[in-house]
Amino acid sequence: MNKSLKSISALVMGLGIGMGAASNASAQSSLEEVMKERGLTQKDLLAAAKTYTPTGGRDEYLAFSSGGQSGQVIVYGVPSMRILKYIAVFTPEPWQGYGFDDESKAVLAQGRINGEDITYGDTHHPAFSETEGEYNGRYLFINDKANPRMAVIDLHDFETKQIVVNPFMKSEHGGAFVTPNTEYVMEASQYAAPFSDDFVPLEEFNEKYRGAVTYWKFDDKKGRLDPEKSFTFELPPYSQDLSDAGKGPSMGWGFTNSFCSERYVGGIERGRPPFEAGCSQKDTDFLHITNWKKAAELVAAGKVKKSKGAYMIPMDQAVKEGLLYLIPEPKSPHGVDVSPDGTHIIVSGKLDSHAWVYSWEKIQKAIKDKNFEGKDPYGIPIIAMKDALHTQVQVGLGPLHTQYDAKKCVVYTSIYVDSMVTKWDYCEGKVLDQLHIHYNIGHLVAMEGDSVSPDGKYLVSLNKLAIDRFNPVGPLHPQNHQLIDISGDKMQLLYDMPLPLGEPHYVVAIKADKLKPAVRYKSGWNSRTDSKSPYKTRAGREKVVKDENGVVHVYGTVIRSHITPEIIEVEEGDTVSIHLTNLERAEDETHGFALYNENVNLSIEPGKTVSATFKADKAGVFPYYCTEFCSALHLEMQGYLLVKPKGYVAKTTQMVEGTKYTEADYKKQVKTNLDTQAVIDSVVGFITSHNYKDFPEVVALVEDATDQLGFAEEAKKKSETFAAKGDFQNATLWAGQWWQYQVKTADLGLRAKTFLEEHGAKKVK
Ligand code: CUK
Ligand code: CUA
Secondary structure, eight states: OOHHHHHHHHHHHHHTOSSOOOOOGGGOOOHHHHHHHHTOOHHHHHHHHHHOOOTTOOOSEEEEEEOBTTOEEEEEEETTOOEEEEEESSSOBGGGTBTTSHHHHHHHHHTOBTTBOOOOOOBOOOEEEEETTEEEEEEEEEEETTTTEEEEEETTTTEEEEEEEOSSOSSBOSOOEEOTTSSEEEEEBOSOBOSSSSOOOGGGHHHHOBEEEEEEEEETTTTEEEEEEEEEEEEOSSEEEEEEEOOGGGTTEEEEEEEOTTOOOOOGGGTOOOHHHHTTOSSEEEEEEEEHHHHHHHHHTTOSOEETTEEEEOHHHHHHTTOEEEEEEESSEEEEEEOTTSSEEEEEETTSSEEEEEEHHHHHHHHHTTOOSEEOTTOOEEOOGGGTEEEEEEOOSSEEEEEEOSSTTEEEEEETTTTEEEEEETTTTEEEEEEEOSSOEEEEEEETTTSSSOOEEEEEEEESOOTTSSOOOSSSOOEEEEEEEOSSSSOEEEEEEEEOSSOOOOEEEEEGGGOOOOSSOOTTEETTTTEEOTTOOOTTOOEEEEOTTSEEEEEEEEETTEEEOSEEEEETTOEEEEEEEEOOOSTTOOEEEEETTTTEEEEEOTTBEEEEEEEOOSOEEEEEEOOSOOSTTGGGOEEEEEEEOTTOOOSOOOOOOSSOOOHHHHHHHHHHHHHHHHHHHHHHHHHHTBTGGGOHHHHHHHHHHHHHHHHHHHHHHHHHHHHHTTOHHHHHHHHHHHHHHHHHHHHHHHHHHHHHHHTTOOBOO
16 A cells, blocks of 8 residues: 555544444343343343433433532533533633633623622523523523622533623522523522622611612613613512522513522621521521513613612502512422413422412402501511412422423422322322432422423433442542433333533523534634624634734634744733634534643634633743644644744844755655545546435535645645745745645545435436
């Protein structure tokens, strides 16, 4: 075999394609043998068959999990439970370059509080954007409990676009929950605090500490929250907890529950009993009901004043306008979940064994009749529990959250203390089934289970403790997400998935085909602002310029397998801003950029332009390279930043290669290239003799291969020009570059050929 054919076949082997899978007859065993060997039962096999996804297979649902203390969002498939992505939100994340490139640093900077960088978040509740109560697959919102903030993730590229800081709260929990047309995203506070940033002694808790619920206005056209049009309800200093938005008949209203309506302020060190005792004395707490639709009208009519630059509705105004009511709810409640048809609201109390079902019809009647049992200390009317309750059902000890099934009236409630899921009927008020899980369950998620049309099918139980379920990995355990089949009358446990990244709280799951993510950006794209980057650079237009402020701007590009420029020269003390545009059009051809000693690390997806700005304050040599294994010559995708001492004068400008090339070397390389071209031609022949145009994946590969072949042609011309001048050094090197482009073409061609073979393409000629 000559050199080129050997290289191509090495390439083929390396890619693991084209040669046919080697058979391994001796290791084959029957199903019975495997079952015996691994101690599996028929039930295990059935569970495996329900979750196993063969190679190349896709999932029916995508689950978006909060990442807890990681400040991220975790995306996994259901039913395979394979993790697909971590979306960086409140925390820098190097793989995605998040918090390392200037563009994403600007997003994180939006989340600064009083000028402080906050580089983590405690994410709890993701929520999809909705149209008429159905998930529309366009955006995901997620809250940060620790530093009251809300983030917007665009599902077009699964990137975080915006972070807003709540101007009033110092802690939150009841977000993100969206109204049925994503008019607003709810965010409710948790631990009461003064709205001002001043010191206020705890002795003034009742008078000066406050809770709140903010309705963030969502601008659907821009895909961003609009703080200018958002408003907040002032609430009593009860510890507000979860929220949910009304729908159908309860459209226009929001529900937020609370614990510690005792308004206990703790103080072990002052000889007082701890918070946990003082916050659990009363048998009931308060469900808050807020009318956001009417509030929005008041805001639009200019009847709401601003405080700290944002609209704030004081309690007395809310009461006067009929926007705010309270209803007693069971001891230390946690979840509040509105039914898909909007007629009922289910609340569970952590220290009770009942789930309480409220009737919206009854609540509405009480409001209309002004039938209140009294007022709370802040003058808010209280609707008597008996006037609002539909039924209460004994579901188990420590019920937390509820999800809805596709079947009418059927719900699933997580039972924390009993480590159980209870399936029950909230219309009839009876328990249908119970399943023990391992161990303490927090939230649970049914497929599209909080939309107006839940799908049922699967339920995932989000367990707080994994204890003995997995191989031990030290004192800090992963969390355990358990997949449950809910298609039949009895729930069936299918699978345990360890989740080792923070403590997920809530998860939302969407039908996968509702998502239409892009495979590349428009050329020269700033993905964080979703607009063309001013630093977009085209092939051949790379340049280095010093601006009027003395900042050295490097306009560069990346494409298999080189970074342009390959040499960047600056002077000690210069501020350097490197802008890189990925010129690739091909799917999945991401390049990375890592630079020694400057904490620079970029991810540059096809089409994207990203920037890194730093001060080159030390003279020296700083290698940089691509961090993604993007092609056979990936390791050669490298360069040098040379930071010259002030006043440095070069002794010579001549570059000396380690190897000298002759005419014979040139001819040898050309021969290799011509042989390689023959291989490419045969692959092209195979592709064009088949109906490849019927396969969009192959059409994309062919386009990319055509690009690469075009580059090969340019390099070929350069080598021939130098050869004609007798400069065999440059002629040989350019012939080598010609060959590099051919190798990339062949790689793509072979990928296309394999795809056609595996997908039963037909011959057309
Ligand atoms: S919470 Cu953690 S189990 Cu933040 Cu919704 Cu209930
Ligand atoms: Cu680009 Cu490796």
